[in-house]
Amino acid sequence: MPKVIIVGAGLVGALNACYFSQLGWDTEVYEYRSDVRELEENSGRVINLTLAGRGRKALEGVGLKDEVVRHGLEITHRLVHYVDETTKAHPIARPGEYLLCIGRRKLNTICLDHAEKFPNVKLFFKHKAQKVDPIDGTVTLTKLETQEKVEVSADLILACDGAFSAIRRSLLYYPRFDYSQTFLEDGYIELRIPEKNGKYAWDPNLAHFFPRGNILLVVFANTESKTFNVTLFAPYTKFEQLDTERKQTSFFKETFPDAFRLLGEENIIQAFKRTKPQPLVSVKCQPYTFNGKVVLMGDAAHAMYPFIGQGMNAGFEDCRLLNECLRQYDFDIAKALDVYSKARPKDAHAINDIALRNYHVLRNTIRGPYYVIRRIIDMKLHSILNSLWIPYPSMVLFSDIPYHKVVEKRIQQDSILFFGMTFIGLVIFAYCIQAIF
Template structure:
């Protein structure tokens, strides 16, 4: 996604800003820039999402949490209220074991905070409709970025039914064009730009649990998880009473299922309660319709080039989707950027954005990797549940001191790197307390034995 914006830079001067990518982060950034008086050109290589259908297999549901809500709220257009009016609250995880029995793990038993399941297409449409209300935002669909000269602020786009390229200029180019960012490919060529990417050995495939008699087939106010050690399945509720189901497995397991009979046998063994909900015919159709998709994690820095270019969202920090923070982190990028632009000249603001954001971006990429392990395996272990209960108890007693890791990530705006540091401090305290009890217990036991023997 590309958006062109105008920024004041601490004066009455307005800038022309080009934003590449009209997805969630790009359209939100366009709104912030336009509200501050800038001229914004928003470029998207696809057609207008409001006039098209979602691509099958790539519509993983979104879990809106505090960071995303804050970004929607601060724009001041009633967007948060509109989103929450149709979003489905999820108060916790519902775990499905291999026998089909379920158990609840509530996110926040103390203060009842929850995540909200929102549709990607619906939210994108809402943001684009808001963009249409600003005369200083111009949206350009079917514009694929082919060339970018960030030093000169020059862009060239290609349309699907046109041979000639379309040229544009901008004072600031903002890349919100996702994990395979075309703008980032141009920045990689510049000296001092660091970039790493990691594909995980797990792919994902999207399935569906349809509504039955216009009702949910499972309790709707949960993130449903089927943990199976080295693979898993999750389901999020939709507004039409269906569930979007995401099957995540190593590619070699996907490849081992070659025909409908093997697929039904696999689900009968590992997901016996989900099979009748999905339906055998629908499962076979959806499973073999598309290939499993790849997942990758991307880290890079800096996110800016002088006062000419900037990366936001997945273009700056793509992550695997298992913490539900991809959208939320991208939206938080926009709120941080806006705050800095209100205080500093443009070049200083962009430099500070990189300085303040990269450690947190790296942290949430790592946390997303960890949460996949937690969801597929650790949630089944008694040690995990005991720690969860202890965290909940301490959080209830000391809410300002003891904030569990998941709560700090999902229900606060605590920097992601501080969330990890906070967890390490908690682990160290609990370990020292445990050792203290062990040493104290040994001391008491030794004293008792000594007294019994030598009294």
């Protein structure tokens, strides 16, 4: 059987291991960090994962969807918190559609455990990737415990080693490889709302949003305890202003009063002491495949801002689509990778742009009447036209419509509404003129 090397045992790498283990391929996974399953606390980011339709479909392909859903919380509504402590709930999408909130570590563990059940899968931790040779199909790594350099080879190499991928970096001088990364002027810090009397302090089945213009606070339930993970997004200039404990606590008290009471002053102070604001990066590149042997996947190919909740979902979709390409072309690796690489960047670039635009929606538009009115119109038209008019959030989150097609359909819908409203306005105007004269 062919052999595949997967660099990175995070979410996308682990799910790829599940797919290739079921194909019977000899599968070796190399990870820079320790085994996440053996850590007392995940050392990676804790920005909550929201598993949507694309991600669930990819998990279904390896028989893990039901297992994952069992460990998650269904989120059907977004609860917007205003400064005066009033709230308003908005549905995430159409009735029956929901996001699944689940811990990163738990999901990673489920995928790794499943892959490791197969005898053709080998997992290697504390192995740091250095470079890849797409001509020979080899990866050079360093064993961190001994500093020994090792070289491994395979028929197919999957780079799933994250936004700052070492494999991708070693390919930067490959002919005709386009690459760009963009950092937001905003960063984020993470806090945690403790449990209250052994229970969640708020409704765990809601996504809590606090839009404040150029500042956004997002709160999701932690599925591995009765706590809430809290993420504050703000310009770096704002974080620089919060340079004393008094300023930090005053900022939360004035800007997010209801969240402030649950967080508490000491919790806020310790969060600012514990970590500095973390950067937010978007990565675009193409092609994704090199010499018919190496393919970039997940964040290594298209890291995106976390404001549409599609980073993991798009990465999982990568796994499913690559598997489908391999099957479609009878496991001709070079042909399958060529087809995959020609199609996927267009969609990945589209979802990167969607994620950035949604940041502005979450910080501003979601508070205003336009957002509510547009949602009502979309739902009414959908009830009349069915699949001919699908609301934008549903297309992004719960369909498998290619992302670039989603953008095209959204533009078409905007144009139809603009001309429709213009026509109605002209009719009303003409009627009023006729009535006057």
